[in-house]
Amino acid sequence: MTKPPHDADARRSVEPVICYPTDSLPQPDMDLYHAARESMQQIDQVIVPPREAQTFQVPAGHFFRITSIEGPQVGDLNLWSATDLNERFYSGKTRALHGTHLTTGDRMWSCFPHLRPMATITHDTLDWYGIDAFGSSVHDVIGTRCDPYTNNLLSDRQYHHCCHSNLTRAIAHHIGLPLTEAETHVHDVLNVFMCTGFTRDTGQYFMKASPVRSGDYLEFFAEIDLIGALSACPGGDCSAEHSSDTSPCYPLEITVFQSKGNVLNSWRPPVKNNYDKSHGSE
Ligand SMILES: [Zn+2]
Numbered sequence: 001m002t003k004p005p006h007d008a009d010a011r012r013s014v015e016p017v018i019c020y021p022t023d024s025l026p027q028p029d030m031d032l033y034h035a036a037r038e039s040m041q042q043i044d045q046v047i048v049p050p051r052e053a054q055t056f057q058v059p060a061g062h063f064f065r066i067t068s069i070e071g072p073q074v075g076d077l078n079l080w081s082a083t084d085l086n087e088r089f090y091s092g093k094t095r096a097l098h099g100t101h102l103t104t105g106d107r108m109w110s111c112f113p114h115l116r117p118m119a120t121i122t123h124d125t126l127d128w129y130g131i132d133a134f135g136s137s138v139h140d141v142i143g144t145r146c147d148p149y150t151n152n153l154l155s156d157r158q159y160h161h162c163c164h165s166n167l168t169r170a171i172a173h174h175i176g177l178p179l180t181e182a183e184t185h186v187h188d189v190l191n192v193f194m195c196t197g198f199t200r201d202t203g204q205y206f207m208k209a210s211p212v213r214s215g216d217y218l219e220f221f222a223e224i225d226l227i228g229a230l231s232a233c234p235g236g237d238c239s240a241e242h243s244s245d246t247s248p249c250y251p252l253e254i255t256v257f258q259s260k261g262n263v264l265n266s267w268r269p270p271v272k273n274n275y276d277k278s279h280g281s282e
Contacts, residue, residue, distance in 0.1 A: 020097050026270075028120045030105060032263060033221050037063065037122060039261035048075070050249035053166035053231035055174040056256065057082060058222040060269045063122060063257040066192050066230060067217040071250035072210050072237035075192040075230050076145045076163035078171070079108060079118050080185065082225035085175070087114045091141045091188035100197075101137035103127050108190060108220075115273040118226060123219035126193070129211055136197035136208055139218060143196055143205060145189045146233060151243040162243050163189065163231035170229045192218050192230075192252075194238055209239030224269045230254055 005011070040063055048054045050073070058064045066075055081087035090111040098106040103124045107117040124139070131137045147164035151157060164186055172182030193212040198205060235242030236249040 022097070025097060028105065028107065028117070028221075030122075032267065033120065033122045035263045036221075036259040036261065039263075040257040040259045042255050043258045044256035046254040048230050048232045048252040048254065050232050050236075050251055051161040051166065051234045051245070053163070053170035053229050054254070055170050055227060055229045056254045058220075058226045058228065058256050060222055060225050061259070061264050061267060062222050063219060063259070064119075064222060064226075064228070065123075065217045065219040065253075065255045065257065067253040067255065068193060068212045068214055069251060069253045070214060071248065072193075072212050072214075073250040073252055074194040074210055074212075074233045074235060074238045075252045076167065076189040076233055077192050078167055078187055078189055078229045080227045081110065081114075081118070082227045085185050085227075087111065087118075088185070088187050089118060089190070090115070091144075091190070094190075095141040098141075100140055100142045101131075102139045102141060102190065107223075110224075111187075113273060113275065113277055115275075116270045117223045119220040119222055121218065122221050123217070125216045126211060126218075129195075134197055134206075134208065135200060136195050136206070138193060138195050138211065140191045140194055140196045141188075142198070143189075143191050143194065143207075145186075145191075145231070146235065146242040148243075155243075159234075159243050161234050161245070163233050166231035167229045170231070171227075174227065174229070186229075189231075194233075196238075207235075207238045210237040212237070228254070 046056045079089040087110045094109045108119045126138045145163040167186045168183045193210045195210045196207045232252045236247035
């Protein structure tokens with residue numbers, strides 16, 4: 001190990017600054033969304049079986065809700081633009097903008113070169129949880145998704161119902177693509193209901209039993225036309241292990257709602273990012 005320099009303590013004691021202060025981030029009009037929620041009616045429902053994934057579609061200006069319905073269950077969520085699968089959820093930039101875990105008022109941002117809100121969280125029944133004594137919270141954008149490759153690397157096993165595989169099968173079926181091609185569209189997720197953090201001493205990613213209970217939900221406003229895929233993680237409440245069939249596992253419900261009033265009449269989907277894409281070339 002390198003010997004610390006004489007000013008090591010001084011260097012460590014420098015105060016941090018927030019990378020992306022949110023004052024200049026365009027803010028969602030939560031009053032408008034809350035007004036629109038008041039007249040919303042359910043127009044679609046999809047049940048995601050345990051250790052499987054299902055796709056769903058939400059038109060821009062509609063709401064969708066993910067509900068834990070039979071027992072504590074974590075869900076892995078992917079989002080794409082319904083008109084261009086190359087515009088998809090960007091977990092890393094969402095984390096940089098909103099922090100490690102999302103709740104009401106936070107948004108799911110799309111990848112470059114689009115970088116616009118895909119969905120805004122409008123209700124979170126677990127918003128009371130906050131950050132616990134272990135530094136963990138719910139709905140993370142720090143994990144990726146459980147996958148058969150990491151599982152094979154660590155255990156030398158073949159397991160086919162990790163969220164990565166579930167999402168791959170679901171989107172392959174939805175768009176009629178072979179699995180190998182569909183797999184390239186699967187991306188890092190929003191871990192809905194998952195309770196996670198990093199250990200303070202070693203900085204390792206950890207999970208603990210989700211505080212979610214039947215009836216809890218996370219609700220979104222679709223900013224653009226969306227295709228979603230949700231996997232009911234084989235880890236169940238993720239209290240012990242994932243990537244196996246040992247944990248109790250429950251279905252998840254996706255419901256889509258349409259606002260019936262006229263409060264969204266003048267609302268428009270956000271435009272794509274305004275950067276000119278010249279990257280300094282003439
Ligand atoms: Zn999973």
